[in-house]
Amino acid sequence: MKREMMFKLNGEAVNVEVESAWTLLYLLREILELTGTKLGCGYGECGACTVIMDGQAVNACLVPVLEAEGKNVTTIEGLVQPDGQLHPLQRTFIDHGAVQCGFCTPGMIMSAKALLDENQSPTDEEIKESIAGNLCRCTGYVKIIEAVKAASGR
Amino acid sequence: MLHYDYHKPDSLKEALGLMAQYKDEAVFIAGGTDVMVQIEQRKLKPRALISLRNVVDLKRNEDTTIGAGVTLRELQKNPMIQEHFSALHDAACNLGSIQIRNVATIGGNICTAAPSADTACPLLVLDAKALLVSATGEREVDIDEFFVGPGKTVLRKGEILKEFKIRRFTENTGSVYIKHTRRAAMDLPIVGIAVRITLNRNDVKCRDALCALEPISKIMGYFEDEELKCEDARIAMGVVAPRPIRARHAEAALKGKVLSEKLIAEVSEIAVSEASPRDSVRGEAWYRSEMVKVLVKRGIMKAIERIVRPGEVVYPERLW
Ligand SMILES: Cc1cc2nc3c(=O)[nH]c(=O)nc-3n(C[C@H](O)[C@H](O)[C@H](O)COP(=O)(O)OP(=O)(O)OC[C@H]3O[C@@H](n4cnc5c(N)ncnc54)[C@H](O)[C@@H]3O)c2cc1C
Ligand code: FES
Ligand code: FES
Numbered sequence: 001m002k003r004e005m006m007f008k009l010n011g012e013a014v015n016v017e018v019e020s021a022w023t024l025l026y027l028l029r030e031i032l033e034l035t036g037t038k039l040g041c042g043y044g045e046c047g048a049c050t051v052i053m054d055g056q057a058v059n060a061c062l063v064p065v066l067e068a069e070g071k072n073v074t075t076i077e078g079l080v081q082p083d084g085q086l087h088p089l090q091r092t093f094i095d096h097g098a099v100q101c102g103f104c105t106p107g108m109i110m111s112a113k114a115l116l117d118e119n120q121s122p123t124d125e126e127i128k129e130s131i132a133g134n135l136c137r138c139t140g141y142v143k144i145i146e147a148v149k150a151a152s153g154r
Numbered sequence: 155m156l157h158y159d160y161h162k163p164d165s166l167k168e169a170l171g172l173m174a175q176y177k178d179e180a181v182f183i184a185g186g187t188d189v190m191v192q193i194e195q196r197k198l199k200p201r202a203l204i205s206l207r208n209v210v211d212l213k214r215n216e217d218t219t220i221g222a223g224v225t226l227r228e229l230q231k232n233p234m235i236q237e238h239f240s241a242l243h244d245a246a247c248n249l250g251s252i253q254i255r256n257v258a259t260i261g262g263n264i265c266t267a268a269p270s271a272d273t274a275c276p277l278l279v280l281d282a283k284a285l286l287v288s289a290t291g292e293r294e295v296d297i298d299e300f301f302v303g304p305g306k307t308v309l310r311k312g313e314i315l316k317e318f319k320i321r322r323f324t325e326n327t328g329s330v331y332i333k334h335t336r337r338a339a340m341d342l343p344i345v346g347i348a349v350r351i352t353l354n355r356n357d358v359k360c361r362d363a364l365c366a367l368e369p370i371s372k373i374m375g376y377f378e379d380e381e382l383k384c385e386d387a388r389i390a391m392g393v394v395a396p397r398p399i400r401a402r403h404a405e406a407a408l409k410g411k412v413l414s415e416k417l418i419a420e421v422s423e424i425a426v427s428e429a430s431p432r433d434s435v436r437g438e439a440w441y442r443s444e445m446v447k448v449l450v451k452r453g454i455m456k457a458i459e460r461i462v463r464p465g466e467v468v469y470p471e472r473l474w
Contacts, residue, residue, distance in 0.1 A: 001159045020160035023190070043191050044254055045340070056227075056256040062190040063257075064183070066160045067207060111252070132339035133251020 005069045010078030018065045025049045025060035027068075028075060036076035036106045040135070047134030050107035051075050057114035059133075076106035079113070089113055089151045098147035100138035108134045112148045121154050156193065159202035166211045166314060170289045172204050178311040180204050184212075184223060185257035187250070188266045206314070212261065214317060220282075222261025222315045226273075230255060238322060240460055241276035241329035241348045248272065248333045251340055261315045264300065267307045267397065268342075274301070274398035275348035276331045278390035282320045288313040301397035327352040327386075328460035332449050336436075344437035345445045346392030349453035351408075353461050354383040361462045370455075370474060374415035382413050382458075389421075389450060394429035394442055401425040404450065413458075422450040 001020040006013065009032070018027055025042075028034045028051070040048035042061045049060040052074040079087035089109050092098070099105050108131055115122055115130035122130070127148045136144065161180075163169040173180055180202040183189045192198035206212055212223030215232065229235050229246035236243040249255060249263070249272045263273045264284070274297075282297040288310065297318070300307050309315065329350035335341040360376035387408040389401040404425040411417050431442035455474040 001157070019155075019157070021156050021158050042194050044187055044250070047251065047253060050253055057253050058256055059253045061194075062186055064160060064186060064190065064203065064205070066162065067186075067205065069162075114252075129339075130252055133253045 003066065005066065007068045007070060008072045010074055020064075020066055022065040023061055024051070024053075024063035024065050024068045024073070027065050028060060034075055034077050038103055038106060040103070040107075044133075045135070046104075047107045047111060047131075048104055050110040050134065052110055052114050052117075055114070055117065057111045057130075057133075074110070074113075076109060079109070087113075089116070089148070092147040092150040093144070096143050096147040096150060098139060098143040104134055104136040104138075108136065108144055112151070115148070116152055121152055122148075124149070127152075156199060158200045160205065161202065162205045162208050164208050164210070166209055166287060166316065169204055169206060169209055169314060170287070170312065172202075173312040174289055176202050176204075182206055182265075182314065184259040184262040185225065185254075187254050187258040188262060206259075206261075212259075212314075212316060218320055218322060220260060220318045220320065222264075222317055223259050224261075226250070226255035226258050226260065226263075227252065229260060237465070239276070239280055239320060239329065241279055241331040241350065242273065244331035245272040245276045245333070245348075248339075260318070264297075265307060265309060265315055267301050267303075267305050269304055269395065269397055270342045270346065270393045271398065272331070272333060272343065272346060272392075275346050275390035275392045276329070277318065277320075278398060278400055279329055279348040279350040279388035280320045281388070282318045284318055285316045286310075286313050287316045292316075294319075298400060303396045306397075323350075324352060326354070326356045326461050328457040328464075329388075330453050330456040330460065332453055332456070334445055334449060342436065343393055345394060345431075345442050345449060346398075347446065347449040347453045348388075348390045348392075349450070349457045350386075350388040351384055351454060351457040351461065352386040353458065354381075354385055356461050356464075358382055358462055364459055364462060364472075371415050374413065374418070377413040384408050384411055384413055389425055389453070391425065391429055391446060393436075394431040394446060399428070401428045401450070403428055408454075418451050418454055421454070422447045425450045 005018050028037050038048035040046035044059045044062045051060045111131050181200040183203045184206045212221045214221040215224045226246045226249050263271050277297045331348040333343045334345045363373050387405045389404050392398045404421045408421045426446050431439045433439050452474040
């Protein structure tokens, strides 16, 4: 079943024709070619596909595309300022060596952003809880937690 | 790629009407964290999905009513749930990740009816009632009667779970859910144990002993000296049977008795005898039985902690 759908993506209104059996992840990567959001497992286990929908971190691989209708979706591509300036989280991830292969990074940053948008000075425990659904095979997480803490201004 | 229709009704009536149009062949989807995985794994090939996300009738979350459409994250953040239905709060803090909890619903968790469903044991010890709605009317079932077997419930085709009713408990009541896992997050329980206890009083002299490193036998001795009595008890166990179950004999052995070390040891042994765990990749049967014994004791002690020192983080956290 094909359907027209409107939603807000990284601050801009988007009107797109979708197939009702798609996931939000499929729309983002395959149709809109925003490949910053990764497909890792496709089952909600790895968090590589994390985006923010109406202020909440969600696994885009589990969101039926039509649930994004009328919603406000932010992906990693939406974090850079119009003048090319990186988002503070992107900056601290680089500065603290929190990126190795980089596959988990967009998802990690989106999970961390959802946390910081709601809570400007999270505890270590709260940071860990926010990224518990994001697997990283490279860093061992310590530098990621440091980077989030640095971006929080704590 | 699969094809299916996708509908987003705003009301229960509309959702039931759509289901009737598909002659009960469509599938309801709430947060989709079970449904979308089953579709991805090709275990489910629906003709149509009927989304319950916009159905406001399922969203009530007040006092003694918890709508089936309430998300785990909403439960986790609700101070009323934490205070009055602590076992459910424990489950909500430990189910999946934040991304999962942001969309996963309590109704979806119960309707999937996995033996490991984290909200099941808490709802069992809280004596929850489930309200089921269909085109022909409503019916109320005790949560203990809702589960039939792995993935099997009393829900009829096309029926919707609307909400849970939980009564407010009397003073001196505390509940807890302990999820025993290998990993600290993103893991299903090897065993899950929920306990709810009502004591005869909460002004016990030994409340400070709970925060000190006194041996358990000493603390239990204080309980006995002060005649601290268990007036009511519920114990539920997950992943030890085809469905989450109550340990009714263990409950009966605890009810009306003065707490003592011997009593708690007996109660936990009885709970083990009511479990019929199997070997699985997550844990072997003998291990599950051993852990039931440990966790029933621990659950009783944690529930007492919560009655005696309400609203406090008891430190050091003891493994009892
Ligand atoms: C990565 C990951 C981690 C997970 N971790 C855990 C965990 O730690 N513990 C745990 O218990 N579970 C876990 N789950 C399983 C799942 O997230 C939960 O069972 C969740 O609560 C399901 O809710 P939902 O709203 O997403 O259900 P959905 O997938 O939308 O629906 C589940 C089932 O219930 C039916 N249904 C839903 N709502 C209703 C209703 N109101 N009336 C009638 N039928 C209904 C649907 O038709 C479907 O059959 C995990 C899943 C994933 C993907
Ligand atoms: S791709 Fe979505 S969680 Fe792994
Ligand atoms: S940096 Fe490689 S997976 Fe995290």
